[in-house]
Amino acid sequence: MTERYDVAVVGGGSAGLAALKRLSDLGKQAVLIEAGRQVGTKNVSGGILYSKKPRQGKTHNVEDLYENFEKEAPVERKITRYILHAASKDKDFAIDLTKAHEYQSNFGYSVLLGRLNPWFARRAVEAAEKQGGGLVSGVHVRSVGWSDGRAVIETDELEPFDVKAVIAADGVNSEIAEMTGARSKFTPQQLYQGVKVVVKLPEQILEERFGIGPGEGAAHLFAGDVTLGHIGGGFLYTNRDTLSVGAVYHFDSLVEKPAEPSALVNALLQDPLVADMIKDEVAVKQEIDRDLPKEEQLRARFAVSKLIKTWNELRDSYYSPAARSKLVEGGKYKSDAEIKSRLDLIKAELETKYGTKFVTDYVELEYSTKLVPDGKRCAMKKPYHNNILFIGDAAGRGVFIGPRIEGLNVGIDDAVRAADAVAKAIDRNNFAPEYMGEQYAQEVEKSPYTRDMREIDKDYLKTFLDATKDVPKDIVGQRYGVVFRLMSSSAFRGLAVGLANMLGYDKLLPLVESEETYVQVPIEIAERLGKQVQKTYEPTIPSVAERVARLKYDDDRQPHIRVLDAESEFMKKLVTLCPTKCYSLEDGKVVLQHEPCIECGTCARETEWRHPRGEKGVVYQYG
Amino acid sequence: MSDLKVAVIIKLEPDFSEGNVSYNADGTLNRAETKSILGPHSAIACQAAFYAKVRFGAWVGVGTMGPPIADAALAQAQAICDADMLHLYSDRSFAGADTLATAETLRAGIAKMDGKMDIVFSGHRASDGETGQTGPQTAWKLGFTFLGHVIDYDVDMDRRVVRAKRLVSLQGFYDIIEEVEAPLPVFIAIDPSYKPHFNTVSQRLAFEKYSQEARTRVANSKQYLKTFNAQELGVDPKLVGLPGSPTIVYKVEKIPKAKASRKAEVIDGSSRDELRRVAAKIHEVLGGMVIK
Numbered sequence: 001m002t003e004r005y006d007v008a009v010v011g012g013g014s015a016g017l018a019a020l021k022r023l024s025d026l027g028k029q030a031v032l033i034e035a036g037r038q039v040g041t042k043n044v045s046g047g048i049l050y051s052k053k054p055r056q057g058k059t060h061n062v063e064d065l066y067e068n069f070e071k072e073a074p075v076e077r078k079i080t081r082y083i084l085h086a087a088s089k090d091k092d093f094a095i096d097l098t099k100a101h102e103y104q105s106n107f108g109y110s111v112l113l114g115r116l117n118p119w120f121a122r123r124a125v126e127a128a129e130k131q132g133g134g135l136v137s138g139v140h141v142r143s144v145g146w147s148d149g150r151a152v153i154e155t156d157e158l159e160p161f162d163v164k165a166v167i168a169a170d171g172v173n174s175e176i177a178e179m180t181g182a183r184s185k186f187t188p189q190q191l192y193q194g195v196k197v198v199v200k201l202p203e204q205i206l207e208e209r210f211g212i213g214p215g216e217g218a219a220h221l222f223a224g225d226v227t228l229g230h231i232g233g234g235f236l237y238t239n240r241d242t243l244s245v246g247a248v249y250h251f252d253s254l255v256e257k258p259a260e261p262s263a264l265v266n267a268l269l270q271d272p273l274v275a276d277m278i279k280d281e282v283a284v285k286q287e288i289d290r291d292l293p294k295e296e297q298l299r300a301r302f303a304v305s306k307l308i309k310t311w312n313e314l315r316d317s318y319y320s321p322a323a324r325s326k327l328v329e330g331g332k333y334k335s336d337a338e339i340k341s342r343l344d345l346i347k348a349e350l351e352t353k354y355g356t357k358f359v360t361d362y363v364e365l366e367y368s369t370k371l372v373p374d375g376k377r378c379a380m381k382k383p384y385h386n387n388i389l390f391i392g393d394a395a396g397r398g399v400f401i402g403p404r405i406e407g408l409n410v411g412i413d414d415a416v417r418a419a420d421a422v423a424k425a426i427d428r429n430n431f432a433p434e435y436m437g438e439q440y441a442q443e444v445e446k447s448p449y450t451r452d453m454r455e456i457d458k459d460y461l462k463t464f465l466d467a468t469k470d471v472p473k474d475i476v477g478q479r480y481g482v483v484f485r486l487m488s489s490s491a492f493r494g495l496a497v498g499l500a501n502m503l504g505y506d507k508l509l510p511l512v513e514s515e516e517t518y519v520q521v522p523i524e525i526a527e528r529l530g531k532q533v534q535k536t537y538e539p540t541i542p543s544v545a546e547r548v549a550r551l552k553y554d555d556d557r558q559p560h561i562r563v564l565d566a567e568s569e570f571m572k573k574l575v576t577l578c579p580t581k582c583y584s585l586e587d588g589k590v591v592l593q594h595e596p597c598i599e600c601g602t603c604a605r606e607t608e609w610r611h612p613r614g615e616k617g618v619v620y621q622y623g
Numbered sequence: 624m625s626d627l628k629v630a631v632i633i634k635l636e637p638d639f640s641e642g643n644v645s646y647n648a649d650g651t652l653n654r655a656e657t658k659s660i661l662g663p664h665s666a667i668a669c670q671a672a673f674y675a676k677v678r679f680g681a682w683v684g685v686g687t688m689g690p691p692i693a694d695a696a697l698a699q700a701q702a703i704c705d706a707d708m709l710h711l712y713s714d715r716s717f718a719g720a721d722t723l724a725t726a727e728t729l730r731a732g733i734a735k736m737d738g739k740m741d742i743v744f745s746g747h748r749a750s751d752g753e754t755g756q757t758g759p760q761t762a763w764k765l766g767f768t769f770l771g772h773v774i775d776y777d778v779d780m781d782r783r784v785v786r787a788k789r790l791v792s793l794q795g796f797y798d799i800i801e802e803v804e805a806p807l808p809v810f811i812a813i814d815p816s817y818k819p820h821f822n823t824v825s826q827r828l829a830f831e832k833y834s835q836e837a838r839t840r841v842a843n844s845k846q847y848l849k850t851f852n853a854q855e856l857g858v859d860p861k862l863v864g865l866p867g868s869p870t871i872v873y874k875v876e877k878i879p880k881a882k883a884s885r886k887a888e889v890i891d892g893s894s895r896d897e898l899r900r901v902a903a904k905i906h907e908v909l910g911g912m913v914i915k
Contacts, residue, residue: 135831
């Protein structure tokens with residue numbers, strides 16, 4: 001007999017987990033199916049998680065859903081400084097956007113989903129088990145069909161089961177949306193491609209460098225020269241003892257003038273200002289004398305590796321108040337000073353005995369990429385299909401307006417609205433799209449985020465413009481001169497915004513989101529107003545191959561991608577656009593080597609693209 | 624709670640993995656320097672018991688005969704099978720036991736568990752003794768039907784019957800899989816190739832639930848532990864330890880090393896030229912094979 005459950009949530013990201021939690025809190029039985037071996041191993045975010053308090057309407061915030069979120073969740077840092085940098089080759093002009101960051105928000109935390117999502121999962125599962133539901137990981141949903149009004153879910157790993165309703169939270173490359181025909185694949189115009197590296201930086205060095213207190217954090221955005229002429233920009237967020245450094249670009253801009261995603265993030269890492277932010281003291285091994293006997297060489301190699309490992313770990317602990325006091329209280333060291341002298345001792349031993357050099361460089365931990373749906377352009381008009389409700393990235397929802405970058409909180413808000421609609425449907429035993437789907441669509445319509453995806457918020461614009469008031473108006477150029485002047489004057493702003501909203505985002509966006517605003521204007525600002533910045537060292541940037549080698553994979557011998565037309569123009573561009581260089585050109589045909597794939601979906605548009613089977617594929621540690 | 628009760632007998636064994644094992648100059652195991660862990664075959668037996676827990680909500684007890692430090696192996700076993708009870712049979716008089724004397728101690732221990740057991744699991748053999756006899760002998764002493772080399776099993780709870788697949792390897796023949804049925808109680812020696820499968824959502828949910836429970840229990844594993852000496856077990860001193868052992872190991876000989884039949888060349892792959900040599904060698908060996 002087929003097993004039956006009330007609700008299936010497909011996808012264990014922040015949105016899917018929120019749906020499971022909310023449904024369970026409402027006393028409904030829900031089962032979440034996650035493809036990764038563990039929750040959090042397939043998720044990537046920029047990222048900042050916001051909690052909002054809009055003047056009109058109400059958002060469902062993370063702390064409403066998870067009790068004691070701020071006290072107990074493994075978030076990284078509460079962002080208290082938000083700076084936009086206009087950068088040219090050697091000049092930088094900083095615009096303080098902290099006010100815009102705080103606009104109608106309760107808080108914004110930097111997060112790493114590899115740490116945060118498992119915490120969400122524990123909370124959600126505790127609640128779900130009480131209702132006879134729970135979370136199943138390592139299972140990939142292959143298809144959804146219908147029988148007697150119930151959705152029948154087939155997976156690669158388990159026997160089929162059926163449910164009354166499905167919440168699809170399977171991300172930007174939603175297979176459920178595609179296989180059911182709920183929406184077509186996103187076009188390059190509707191997507192951003194994001195590439196991120198996580199950089200290691202000891203806790204207190206980080207706090208001192210960014211001028212922030214314990215638990216506080218800084219966010220920096222970059223425009224101008226670092227974009228290599230593409231529409232988009234860079235970001236750097238402080239985590240507890242790491243930095244998230246990434247580049248996000250309009251995907252159509254990249255398709256038009258193909259640039260390697262890794263080159264874009266490298267340009268950012270090499271920017272003198274960013275290079276200075278990520279730098280750290282790094283031990284560099286010396287070549288081992290090849291004339292020594294083999295055993296002697298081996299012994300030296302092991303000894304150096306072990307000493308460097310100890311030095312790194314002890315140094316991390318020394319610069320972390322919690323870890324440091326644990327070492328002292330645990331009796332391993334008598335005082336902080338003793339840890340320091342031990343550190344110096346190891347360093348001296350490495351230098352004198354093995355010729356190890358200690359240089360200024362940076363340490364990269366993880367390379368990741370993700371497609372981001374631009375809510376303004378691709379939010380589903382009808383975020384449901386039959387008895388399936390789509391939430392978060394799967395529904396193409398996110399708020400990205402200039403420096404306002406919000407995806408996680410939008411997904412959580414969607415999840416609560418979808419869960420509420422499903423709960424009502426269970427109470428009435430009516431899962432027809434005219435009832436449940438419409439209920440949800442109306443709920444989504446009420447979401448303040450939906451409003452933000454459609455029209456300009458003039459108060460937000462004011463906060464933004466106030467922050468940029470030092471920028472001479474003539475730089476903005478002939479094209480926007482009038483509009484900009486109108487917007488900057490409080491008397492006319494209402495009128496200008498009104499006019500702009502009449503035009504609508506469709507017509508407005510191509511004007512505003514141009515090479516001029518992302519590249520030329522920032523460069524000119526930096527050149528005219530910026531401070532000189534000088535590069536103090538040259539960061540050693542790993543190649544894509546080295547970055548891939550550092551990632552963990554559970555390789556699936558069956559490729560999850562099939563190339564449809566090996567000679568199409570788009571596929572040929574993927575040789576450049578794939579972040580892990582899965583594609584190469586042989587005799588004019590595109591050849592796929594799926595092993596390094598990190599499942600971003602950049603190639604999904606013109607391939608038969610599936611997520612790997614359960615547990616297979618890339619396993620992110622930070623995310 | 625389901626009315627299925629299972630026990631697992633396990634063994635604390637030297638950790639033979641690289642970096643942990645240490646040998647004396649004469650080639651015998653240096654027991655003082657070598658760490659001890661839950662034996663790899665015991666771990667597989669625990670997985671089989673966990674399957675019973677997930678599928679049938681079985682009560683699970685784990686027992687071992689060994690020195691007091693064997694409690695570490697019991698905790699490792701609990702982490703795998705979410706055991707409800709841990710038994711340690713420890714007494715100086717148990718020392719020097721062969722398989723038969725060990726079986727006697729284990730029989731007495733299993734009798735002290737929560738009522739009568741329906742299934743008792745053991746590993747295929749121990750990695751340090753390699754006899755594979757303790758399991759069958761315990762089964763014989765318990766009077767249970769013995770099923771060896773089991774690679775898969777299921778329980779028909781209504782009929783109270785075990786259905787098992789046995790891997791039978793006979794020299795000179797193809798391996799065969801034999802399907803057998805036996806009424807409870809049975810003793811199952813698990814084959815190393817056993818892998819539990821959980822194929823439905825409810826089984827996966829139960830798997831997650833009991834895995835979580837196991838993590839919580841292991842944190843307080845001492846609370847689940849009961850230690851018994853010979854007197855508490857009520858065993859006949861003549862049947863356990865050295866006095867109860869008809870066999871003794873009086874000499875261990877090293878097997879002479881076989882002559883190498885292949886020639887190996889070590890290439891230090893640290894420079895480009897060396898790597899080219901490796902590539903050339905591979906090319907030479909693979910010859911006309913095409914890798915796509």
